[in-house]
Amino acid sequence: MNHLPLTRREFIRGAGGLGFLAFSGVAPAFLARGAMAQTPAPERDRSILVIIQLAGGNDGLNTVIPFTNDRYYNLRPTLGLKNGLLNLNDNLALHPACKELHQLYGDGKLSIIQNVGYPNPNRSHFRSTEIWETASDADTFKREGWLGRYFDNECAGNPEADSIDADPTAIHVGDMIPQTYLSEQSHSLFGMNYKGRFDRGDDPADLAYEKLLQADHIEGNASYLQHTMMNTLVTERRVEKIIASYKAQSSYPGTKLAQSLKRVAALIHADLETRVYFVSQSGYDTHSNQLHNQERLLTELSAGMSAFQKDLNAHKKDDQVLTMTFSEFGRRPAENGSGGTDHGTAAPLFVMGSKVEGGLLGQAPELVTDVKKDLNYSTDFRGVYSSVLDKWLEADSSKILGEKFEHVPFV
Amino acid sequence: MSQTTPPTPLTFAVEDAWKPLPGGFWRIEEAQHFLRRVGFSASPEAVTAALRTSPKGYLQEAFQPGAKMQKTEALSEFEATLHERYQHIYKEVEDEEEKRQLRQEIQREENELFRSFAMDWFYYARQPEHSAREKFVVFLQDVFVVEQNKVKDTPLLFSMQQTLREGISQNYPELCKKVSREPAMVRYLDLIQNTSRKPNENFAREFFELFTLGEGNYTENDIKEASRAFTGYRIKERYEFFQQKNLHDKDPKTVFGETGNWDGDEVIDITFKQPAAKTFIIRELIKFYLTEEEVPEPYIEALGEQWADHGFSLSYLIETFFQSRLFFHPAYRGNMVKSPIHFYLGLCQDLRLDVAPFEARVLRSMATMGQAFYNPPNVRGWLYGEHWINSTTISARRQLVDYLFASLNEKKLNGNEQRDLEAARKADRGDFLVTKERLQKVLSLAPDDLATHFTTYFITAPSRTTYLEALQSILGDTQDEGAAKRVRYAIIALLQSPAYNLC
DSSP: OOSOOSSHHHHHTSHHHHHHHHHTSSOOHHHHHHHHSOOOOOOTTOOEEEEEEEETOOOSTTTEEETTOHHHHHHOTTTOOOTTOEESSSSEEEOTTOHHHHHHHHTTOEEEEEEEEOSSOOOOHHHHHHHHHHTOOTTOOOSSOHHHHHHHHHSTTOGGGGSTTOOOSEEEESSSOOGGGOOSSOOOEEEEOTTOOOOOTTOHHHHHHHHHHTSOOOTTHHHHHHHHHHHHHHHHHHHHHHHHTOOOSSOOOSSHHHHHHHHHHHHHHTTOSOOEEEEEEEOOOOSSOHHHHHHHHHHHHHHHHHHHHHHHHHTTOGGGEEEEEEOSOOBOSSOOTTSSOOBOSOEEEEEESTTSOOEEESOOOOOOSOTTOOOOOSEEHHHHHHHIIIIISOOOHHHHHSSOOOOOTTO | OOOOOOOOTTTSOHHHHTSBOOGGGOOHHHHHHHHHHHSSOOOHHHHHHHHHSOHHHHHHHHTOSOOOOOOOHHHHHHHHHHHHHHHIIIIIOOOHHHHHHHHHHHHHHHHHHHHHHHHHHHHHHHSHHHHHHHHHHHHHHHHSOOOHHHHOOHHHHHHHHHHHHHHTTSBHHHHHHHHHTOHHHHHHTTGGGOOSSSOOOHHHHHIIIIIISOTTSSOHHHHHHHHHHTTTEEEETTTEEEEOGGGSOOSOEEETTEEEOOOHHHHHHHHTTSHHHHHHHHHHHHHHHTOSSOOOHHHHHHHHHHHHHTTTBHHHHHHHHHHBTTTTOGGGSSOOBOOHHHHHHHHHHHTTOOOOSOHHHHHHHHHHTTOOTTOOSSTTOOOOGGGGOSHHHHHHHHHHHHHHTSOOOGGGOOHHHHHHHHHHHHTTOOOOSOOHHHHHHGGGSOHHHHHHHHHHHHSOHHHHHHHHHHHHHHHOOTTSTTHHHHHHHHHHHHHHSTGGGBO
C-alpha cells in the first residue's frame, strides 16, 4: 500500500496509515508527532466567516438606490434606476437584480451596512484593495492582511496544525492567496479551483511523486517541504472527495461565484476545522455599459448568496456561518459619458446569516449637486471588521486592528 | 538523518570565516553549491567550466561592469512621446469622452509594454552568462522595492532596474543616492509629495528601515528630520528627475545627532556612519543567498567591518561573500527554498529549454507561484524561504513542471499564443518543452546509473542517497516496454520533489 491516507482515521489506525508509516521504515519526525497526538473532538459549533470580494469597485448608489432623491436622478440621467426597484424602506431600494437578497432582507437574514469607507479615500484599485485587505489607514502601510493578523494572534502555537491532516486554517477559491490572508507567521492555507481538480489518485505520475515524497528527508526545509506537499496532497484529495459526495440542498446556478460557494458549503457541512473562507467575483469596474454589466453581476451575486444560505439552512449549518461582502470602493455619484461610472469612495456592503440582526445599518450617503463631488463615508470599514472579530470570531479586534473601532451592530 | 551542525565561532573561527575557500576544496560539490546559489543551476558542463577557473575568476567574469539589457524600440518610443501625448490630452482635447479614450489607449499600451519587458527580462536572465548578475538585481529589487501596481510606468521600472544593475559595481551609499533620484522610487515612496511645507516621511522611514539600518536603529525624530532633507525632489516631463530649490527645506536638521543644512545626499552619508549600516545589507544578503537561520553575530560584524573599510563597495562584498569559507560551509548546502524565479529559470537551464514564448502563461505562472514580476506584496518585498511554500504555490510549481513535459497542441492555442509562437519561431528561439525524443536518449543507461545520473544532475548532495532507492523503483527495467513512460514520470516527480525545490 503506497497511497497517502485520506483521512486522519485512516492515517492513524487504518491500513493506509500503517502502510504509509511502514513504507519508509522510519517515520519523519513531524509524522510521528502527528500520529501520537490525540484526535481532538471536532468542534462542530465554531463560528465561520465567508468573505466575498466584489473586485473592481461595486457601484453603491445603484445597489442601494435613493429613489426619492432628485439629486440621484440629476447625477445619473441615463443610469438612474426607476423600474422594478425592491424597496427597503420609504426612500431606499435594492437593485432590481437583487431579488433573493431582498427576500433575505425581508426575512431578517441580511444586514445592509450603508456608505462604508474610510478617511482620505484612495481611488486606485490596487491601493484601495490593499487598504481594505490590510485594514490600514489611507496613508499608512500594513504588511499583513487583517485575517492574516487574526491567524497570527489566534492560531499560533497550535500543535495540531503540525499534524499531517490537520484542516487548513483558511481556504480560498482561486489560484492566488488573497492579501487578506498575508501573515507574519506561516499558517496552513489551502487554495482550490472553483471547478475542482481531476482526481489523479492512480495516475502513475502521481504515484511516482508520492513515492519520492515518502523518501526520508533531512530536517529543515526539506522536511518542511515534504510536510507541506503531503499535506497538500492529502487535503486536496479529502476536499475533492468531500465535494464530490456532497448533496447540496438548494440549486446553485452554474456561475463561478455560485459554484465556489457550493464548494465552501460542502466543506462547512463536513465539519472542517477551517474558520475562514474567501471567494471572489470580479468585473465590477463598470466604466462603461454599467446598466447591463452591473445587472448581470448583481444577479449572480444575489442568486449565489441565496443558494448558499438556503443550503446552509437545510443542513442546519446556518447558525454557524456569517457571509460578508466587500469591494475596494464605490463609484462616483455622477455618471460619466460612456454609460458608466468612475472610481469613487464609499459603498454599502452586505452581511448575511441566520444570526445577523438584519435591516439597514449606518447612515445613507449624502448626495450633493456638484458633479465633481464624491461621497463622504459614514461607517468606517474597520468598524465592520472589529464587529466580526470581536462578536463573531471571538477574537480581540484592538490587538488585530491596532486600535478600537466602533462596532456596527449587525451581530 | 542529521544535518551538519551550523558553524559557531567556537568551532569555526571568526577570523577564518570570510577568507577565501582554499584551492584544494574547490571540487564538484562546492562548485554545484556555488553555481546554484550565485545563479540558477549547476549543469555538468557549467560545473566543469567553473572548476577550470576559481570562484574569484568566475565572479569577476559574471559580475563584469557595463552590462545592459537592451531597451526595445517600442519602449523607447513610448517614453519619448508620452509627455507630449499627455500634454495633448490635457491641453488640446476638450471632449471628456475623447480624453478618456486616449488615456485608456495609453494605459493599454503601457500594460503591453510592461508584459513584454517582463518576458524580455526572463529571456535575458535565463542566459547563463547573465544569470548571476540578474539574480543579484533581483536581490537589490527586494531591498529597493517598487511595485508595478503602484508605479504603472514601464520606462521608469526599466530605468530603475538598470540603475540597480549598474549599482552592482558601485559602492552602496552611491547606489542609495542614485535610487533616491530614480523617478520610480520618487513616486513609489511619495518623495514627490515631500515639500518643506508638507513633509512626507514615507521615503525617509523606509530608507532607514529597509535600505540601510533596520528597525530599532533610528528614532522617529531622525525620520522627521531626515525627511526634511529629502524635500524638493521632483520629476519633469514624466521621466526627468530634478531638485526644485524653493520646495527644499533649507533650515538646519539634526539627524543622528549631527546638525546642519543637510540635503538628501548628506543624510545618506551620515546614515552610513551609523554602526548598523555596516551590517544591515549583509544580513539581507545572508537571508537571500545563504540561510534563513540566524548566523552568529560575530561573523556578521566581522564582515561589516571589512566592508566599511572598503568603502561599502558592492563588488568587494560580492567577491568576499561568495568565495568565503562560511559560504561553502556544509551546513548551508542544499537547504534553501528556491524562489519562483529561481525555480522557473533553473528548470529552463537544467532542462536546456528556452523560456516559453507564451506571455500570459509564463507571467500567470509566476504570479500563482507567488512572485509576479515587479509586483511584490508590499514595500517589504518578498519574504523568501518557507514563505514561498503553501498548498497554492506548491500546486503551481507542480503544474509548471507538468507543462514543461506536456506536448504542444498547436490547434488548442488561442490567437495570442499562436502569434507568440510564430514570433518565437521567427526569432529562432529554442525548444521550450521537453520532447519525447530527448527522454529516449537516456534509456541506454541501466536503472542504477540512470537514478544516479538524475540525482547528481538535478538535486543537491544531502538528498541524493535517500532519493536513489525510490527513483530506482520508479524507473524499473530501462529496457522493457513501458520504460520511456516511467522515465518521464520519474523525472517529473523528481522535479516536483522537495529536493529539487531546494538548492
